[in-house]
Amino acid sequence: MNKSIIFLSPIIAFWIAISTAWAEPSVVEKDMDGDGRKETKVYYKKNNQIDKIIKDPNGDGKPDETVYFKNDAPDHGESDTDFDGTIETWTSYDAEGSATVIAMDKHKDGKPDYWRVYKSGKVYKREWDRNFDGKQDFRLLEENGRLIEKQYDDNFDGKFEKTIKAPGKGTVLKVKTVNEQ
Numbered sequence: 001m002n003k004s005i006i007f008l009s010p011i012i013a014f015w016i017a018i019s020t021a022w023a024e025p026s027v028v029e030k031d032m033d034g035d036g037r038k039e040t041k042v043y044y045k046k047n048n049q050i051d052k053i054i055k056d057p058n059g060d061g062k063p064d065e066t067v068y069f070k071n072d073a074p075d076h077g078e079s080d081t082d083f084d085g086t087i088e089t090w091t092s093y094d095a096e097g098s099a100t101v102i103a104m105d106k107h108k109d110g111k112p113d114y115w116r117v118y119k120s121g122k123v124y125k126r127e128w129d130r131n132f133d134g135k136q137d138f139r140l141l142e143e144n145g146r147l148i149e150k151q152y153d154d155n156f157d158g159k160f161e162k163t164i165k166a167p168g169k170g171t172v173l174k175v176k177t178v179n180e181q
Contacts, residue, residue: 002035011056012169021043025043025044025045025046025051026043026044027041027042027043028041028044028117029041029042030042032055033057036045037059038056039055039057039059040053040054040056041053041054041055044096049069049071050069051056051068051069051074052066052067052068052069052070053065053066053067053069054066058083058106060083062080062082062085063080064079064080064083065077065078065079065080066078066079067091070097073093073095073096073097074093075092075093076090076091076092076093077090077091077093078090078091079091086105086108086110087105088104088105088106088108089102089104090102090103090104090112091102091103094104098118099112099118099119099120100117100118101115101116101117102115102116102118103115107132109133111129111132113128113129113132114126114127114128114129115127115128115136122144122145123142123145124141124142124143125139125140125142126139126140126142127139127140131156133156135153135156135158136153137152137153137156138150138151138152138153138161139151139152139160146166147162147166148165148175149163149165149168150163150164150166151163151164152164
């Protein structure tokens with residue numbers, strides 16, 4: 001009888017390991033702001049990794065921010081920042097969970113029309129869709145918070161035709177007054 005128990009032990013251990021790995025997905029509600037109301041839901045996959053986090057900070061029962069995870073790190077997210085029931089901000093993250101692109105719908109048509117692009121946690125590019133066709137047509141390139149150049153697609157064909165470099169540090173620009181023109 002002892003021999004059969006020894007023989008079954010690895011099988012039972014294997015079954016326990018497999019059933020733990022394939023546990024059912026779960027949802028945990030949390031009070032993240034300390035107001036006594038659980039406004040955040042954390043959804044876990046079967047392997048206990050975070051699948052997504054949904055927040056409803058204003059308590060209206062509608063999700064205001066959702067962040068989707070990949071390998072336990074944020075992958076992308078969307079937000080209803082003005083609580084009107086419409087998503088107006090989309091965020092993409094790198095493998096470390098830092099934002100790489102934040103796209104916003106300032107025009108309220110359901111499509112992004114302003115983008116901030118990040119490198120190493122700092123904004124290096126800002127882009128606008130001035131005619132609301134879904135394509136960027138004005139761009140500012142920055143380095144350490146300083147403007148480097150402006151790029152324009154004034155005929156809205158998807159190609160930036162005009163580039164204006166920012167004046168160098170210490171450059172003095174002469175601006176004509178009304179009397180000098």
